[in-house]
Amino acid sequence: MPLASASIYWDLPLLLIAVSLVYSATRHDRWDRIVKEAAGWIVRMVGFLGGLGVLLYVLSTYPHLWPYALAIGLVCTIVYYAVTTDAIRRFRKPAAAPAPAPSAK
Amino acid sequence: MTVAPSGKRKLDPLAAFLSYLLPGLGQIVQGRVGKGVLYFVCLYGLFFYGLSMGSWKNVWLGDFSGQSEVQVGGMKLPKGILKDLSYRREFAGQFWIGIAAWPAILQYQTTEPIPKPDEPGKEIWQPKPSAIFGTYMQAPSEGQLNQLQRDGDKRWDLGWVFTVIAGVLNILVIYDALAGPVVRDEDEPKPTGGAS
Numbered sequence: 001m002p003l004a005s006a007s008i009y010w011d012l013p014l015l016l017i018a019v020s021l022v023y024s025a026t027r028h029d030r031w032d033r034i035v036k037e038a039a040g041w042i043v044r045m046v047g048f049l050g051g052l053g054v055l056l057y058v059l060s061t062y063p064h065l066w067p068y069a070l071a072i073g074l075v076c077t078i079v080y081y082a083v084t085t086d087a088i089r090r091f092r093k094p095a096a097a098p099a100p101a102p103s104a105k
Numbered sequence: 106m107t108v109a110p111s112g113k114r115k116l117d118p119l120a121a122f123l124s125y126l127l128p129g130l131g132q133i134v135q136g137r138v139g140k141g142v143l144y145f146v147c148l149y150g151l152f153f154y155g156l157s158m159g160s161w162k163n164v165w166l167g168d169f170s171g172q173s174e175v176q177v178g179g180m181k182l183p184k185g186i187l188k189d190l191s192y193r194r195e196f197a198g199q200f201w202i203g204i205a206a207w208p209a210i211l212q213y214q215t216t217e218p219i220p221k222p223d224e225p226g227k228e229i230w231q232p233k234p235s236a237i238f239g240t241y242m243q244a245p246s247e248g249q250l251n252q253l254q255r256d257g258d259k260r261w262d263l264g265w266v267f268t269v270i271a272g273v274l275n276i277l278v279i280y281d282a283l284a285g286p287v288v289r290d291e292d293e294p295k296p297t298g299g300a301s
Contacts, residue, residue, distance in 0.1 A: 015151065017147075018271075023277065
């Protein structure tokens with residue numbers, strides 16, 4: 001079924017925007033933070049759902065490609081978490097040992 | 106939201122109740138007008154858009170007293186609201202949108218029970234429209250439900266999902282009116298300090 005004729009997908013942006021704005025507004029009082037967090041949630045949800053949609057579309061259209069799709073999905077997930085968390089930074093720069101307390105003389 | 110000098114959250118039950126009645130009303134009363142309007146527009150927009158997607162027939166609570174028994178954890182649910190909600194779980198989420206869902210409660214009180222599965226004439230049963238709301242938010246007949254799901258593609262189902270999400274999100278809004286946002290400005294790290 002072509003995407004353009006599947007009308008339910010055109011209702012989803014309203015849901016994404018409303019949910020992101022309301023959730024973010026319950027976490028902050030300042031508008032700049034509300035908008036920033038809402039934008040982050042929209043990007044994450046669109047990325048996750050869109051990624052799943054593309055993956056399922058590829059798998060249903062080219063069923064024999066499932067090992068490649070699985071590998072690409074795993075790599076994308078690892079890269080996403082490496083970039084969006086501080087995993088890489090922690091790996092490169094281990095936490096410094098606490099400085100010794102000054103000795104009383 | 107005002108914060109007590111000790112740093113503890115000052116609870117505001119009245120604002121929470123107002124936000125239950127109308128999403129954002131509690132915030133408006135507290136002086137957070139912009140947020141209140143945002144909540145109202147987003148949640149009522151979501152709720153009524155979902156309601157319209159379902160041909161205005163996906164927010165309702167029926168009287169299922171004549172239906173088969175329901176057991177939860179080995180215990181039989183008594184006749185009444187718990188049993189009816191177990192048959193119509195969506196309403197447990199839709200209820201939290203506040204006044205907008207009250208017609209369904211009124212219709213639940215005044216509409217006759219849904220016929221038993223083996224009752225003759227069940228297919229042609231139609232609830233009597235109420236004097237105030239007519240058939241708005243009234244339990245639809247089985248024939249109507251079948252027609253909506255058969256003719257309305259998937260939008261009928263997506264519609265009730267919208268209304269449930271709007272109701273559940275209003276629980277967060279009620280909490281925001283009660284105790285303020287989860288992250289208070291004074292909780293957040295200062296740009297120059299660097300301490301978290």
